[in-house]
Amino acid sequence: MRSLDREVFNQDLFNRIEKVITDYSLIGPDDKVAVALSGGKDSVLTLYALHGFKEKFNFELVAIAIDEGISGYRADGLHIARLHASKLGIELLEKSLKEEMDITLDQAANFHHTACIPCGVFRRYLLNQTASDLGADKLATGHNLDDEVQSFLMSFARADTRRFAKFGPKLDRIHPRMIPRIKPLWEIHEKQVGLWAVLNDLEVHMAECPYAYTSFRSHLKNFLNQLEEKRPGTKMNLLKSFQKSFQFKKSRLKVADLHECQRCGEPSSSLLCKACEIREEITGD
Known part of the structure; x- marks a missing residue:
């Protein structure tokens, strides 16, 4: 009975993910899609779902894992990311914040009241840079319904209406080196993602980031x-x-003009991109 229930649950879940992909045209024929793979349940489900849709939508799939440098936490997630990428035969490219920018998130946390701000900046930076270097057409993230509602309300509470244009299941390409992000789990509850991992007996990184409580x-x-x-x-x-x-907001908000960061050459709305700005603040270089 449990096996039957699992099959029904899986089919319903994947049908809903496929509907989001279709309704919002997340993936086009011959696209190269890079999955941001942390080893957590959301990114693992995204990897498995897109792997299952490769032939139907005719696209190429790769994965990217970022080591932010969080002691006692990130190593387990990277192990699980490698495990699932290998199991599915998907190329996994790993990038380290320490190797790429000579800092770790543990270091960055000492300069901010919350580590989440530099973490978000550096992860977006390395994911986009790596996806661009890979020639990816889309960058798929594991953002689920809960994540999206939280982000929307956070921006709403801060009166940061400029960010509204960055929400939704698919973002447009606004610079040649800015890879459009897609969110196949956009209408999937976080609890349903966790249930999928349990029902299918899949190893995922369930530990909460040690910095999360401050956010x-x-x-x-x-x-x-x-x-x-x-x-x-x-x-x-x-x-x-x-x-x-x-x-409503999407049709009225204009995306800021982007040029290249004077230090690293990546897309930026300022002379220095946010990643280089924070790095300079931390290292003094």
Whole structure:
């Protein structure tokens, strides 16, 4: 019975992921798609789902793993990323923050009240740079419905309306070296991702980042989970509301003109990109 339940659950889950890919034209024929693979449940599901759709949508698949330099945490995730990439026969390219920028996130955490800000900046930087070097057409991330609602409400609470144009299941290419991001799990609840990993007996990195508790996102996540428990459907309703706001804002917001960072040459809206700016702040170079 459990096997049958698993099969039904898997089929429904993958059908919903496929619907997002189709409805929002996330992948085109002959695309090269790079998956941001951390070893966590969301990125592992993204890898397996896209691997299952390779022939149907006719695209190439590779994976990228980033070692941010978080002692006692990241090594386990990298091990699991290697495990699943090898199992599926998918090329995995690993990049280290220490090797690429001569710093670690543990070092960066000493210069910010939360490590999440430099972590997000450096991860986006290395993922985009690596995907561009690989000649990827799309960069697939494991952002799920919960992540998207949290991000939307964080920007809403901060009155940072400029970020609204960056939300949604697919981003446009705004610079030759800015790889468009896609989010195949955009309408999938985080709990459903976890259930998929359990039902299929897959090893995933479940440990929470040691810096997560300091973030605004962590507090908001707990609040939304409590709200969802009392009023099921709240998160999906928020996403639907977001979709309307997203379409409204998307048509009226202009993306800032991008040029090249004076230091590293990567796309930037300022003379120095945010990654080089933070690195300079930390190292003094």
